[in-house]
Amino acid sequence: xxxxxxxxxxxxxxxxxxxxxxxxxxxxxxxxxxxxxxxxxxxxxxxxxxxxxxxxxxxxxxxxxxxxxxxxxxxxxxxxxxxxxxxxxxxxxxxxxxxxxxxxxxxxxxxxxxxxxxxxxxxxxxxxxxxxxxxxxxxxxxxxxxxxxxxxxxxxxxxxxxxxxxxxxxxxxxxxxxxxxxxxxxxxxxxxxxxxxxxxxxxxxxxxxxxxxxxxxxxxxxxxxxxxxxxxxxxxxxxxxxxxxxxxxxxxxxxxxxxxxxxxxxxxxxxxxxxxxxxxxxxxxxxxxxx
Ligand SMILES: C[S@@+](CC[C@H](N)C(=O)[O-])C[C@H]1O[C@@H](n2cnc3c(N)ncnc32)[C@H](O)[C@@H]1O
Numbered sequence: 001x002x003x004x005x006x007x008x009x010x011x012x013x014x015x016x017x018x019x020x021x022x023x024x025x026x027x028x029x030x031x032x033x034x035x036x037x038x039x040x041x042x043x044x045x046x047x048x049x050x051x052x053x054x055x056x057x058x059x060x061x062x063x064x065x066x067x068x069x070x071x072x073x074x075x076x077x078x079x080x081x082x083x084x085x086x087x088x089x090x091x092x093x094x095x096x097x098x099x100x101x102x103x104x105x106x107x108x109x110x111x112x113x114x115x116x117x118x119x120x121x122x123x124x125x126x127x128x129x130x131x132x133x134x135x136x137x138x139x140x141x142x143x144x145x146x147x148x149x150x151x152x153x154x155x156x157x158x159x160x161x162x163x164x165x166x167x168x169x170x171x172x173x174x175x176x177x178x179x180x181x182x183x184x185x186x187x188x189x190x191x192x193x194x195x196x197x198x199x200x201x202x203x204x205x206x207x208x209x210x211x212x213x214x215x216x217x218x219x220x221x222x223x224x225x226x227x228x229x230x231x232x233x234x235x236x237x238x239x240x241x242x243x244x245x246x247x248x249x250x251x252x253x254x255x256x257x258x259x260x261x262x263x264x265x266x267x268x269x270x271x272x273x274x275x276x277x278x279x280x281x282x283x284x285x286x287x288x289x290x291x
Contacts, residue, residue: 038063045071065111072108101254102160106139109200113141117228117284121145121199124228124286130194133218135183135211136201140165143174152176153193155183184210191220199228202265204256212269216291225271227287231262234282242283262287 037056045067055064113121125134125145134142137154138161146152154176156162162178169176181187183198184207196215205211215225232239242259249258266273266289275288 034058034060034063038067042067042071065115068111072104072111098158099160099163102139102158102164105161106141106164109139109141120228120279120284120286124199124226125197128195128197128224128226130223131192131220132195132197133186133188133193134197134199135186135215136198136205137162137165137176137178138201140168140176142197142199143169143176144172146174153188154178155181155186157182184214186214186218188218190217192218194220194223196223196225197227198225200230202227202229202262203258203260204254208260208265209269212265212271216269216271219291221291223291224274225266225287225289227262227266227285227289229262229285229287230258230283231285232259232282233280234278238281238283 125142271289
């Protein structure tokens with residue numbers, strides 16, 4: 001955190017973290033080698049972001065995760081308009097272009113994947129068969145999970161995310177037809193696909209109902225919509241906290257709904273749920289649905 005703070009020259013952060021550091025007897029010039037690596041990595045993350053910084057070899061996994069989590073929180077705070085930083089840095093440094101947002105999305109999602117979401121992706125995407133459409137394909141983090149003989153199509157509103165997906169596909173040696181477009185108005189004829197996959201997409205699309213109705217329209221008879229989403233928790237207290245945090249979360253994340261009811265949205269779109277798996281107090285939900 002000190003590394004990130006010293007780069008951003010945020011007066012408030014320097015006051016807080018500087019005081020903690022002094023109270024703990026920390027002097028930057030007297031850092032142990034492992035502490036100096038952590039400090040340098042924090043600075044690198046603040047300058048080039050998660051996608052561009054390589055963690056030092058001597059950094060422990062626990063420290064790397066903590067530093068990356070701090071950097072993600074700071075970048076999300078910047079997206080939401082961190083007023084401390086606005087005072088400390090020129091405005092142009094705070095503007096987040098679309099390509100940078102796509103890199104941030106990719107790096108952030110990979111952190112979650114390493115924390116266990118990757119296994120859920122493998123179930124949801126890995127069990128799809130035949131002609132597959134992935135809506136909100138983003139940076140292509142599911143591509144590696146699809147069966148080798150599947151025919152892959154992906155659509156997303158973000159050209160920058162699709163550019164990362166295209167280079168990931170070529171690294172993986174996967175052929176995938178990627179197009180820019182809106183999931184609420186899919187440019188495919190009726191009954192085109194055996195499976196429609198979406199992971200962490202319904203929370204951020206403008207029109208969830210239209211997206212799910214379109215997914216149903218392009219599905220062949222016997223096909224399945226396969227979803228992995230974060231959702232409103234099952235416990236009322238948790239759902240209440242999510243509801244309370246939802247406006248700030250939406251601002252920080254660019255419109256993601258923290259408290260949406262995925263199961264109700266799927267049923268309202270005329271889809272029939274054939275499998276439902278919830279984890280993390282119901283916050284992580286995997287759904288297989290048929291028309
Ligand atoms: C949180 S990201 C998830 C990306 C990817 N599915 C994954 O699991 O890593 C949400 C993605 O949905 C895309 N998206 C949002 N609204 C969309 C829409 N109306 N049509 C198509 N894609 C959309 C965003 O551009 C972004 O790439």
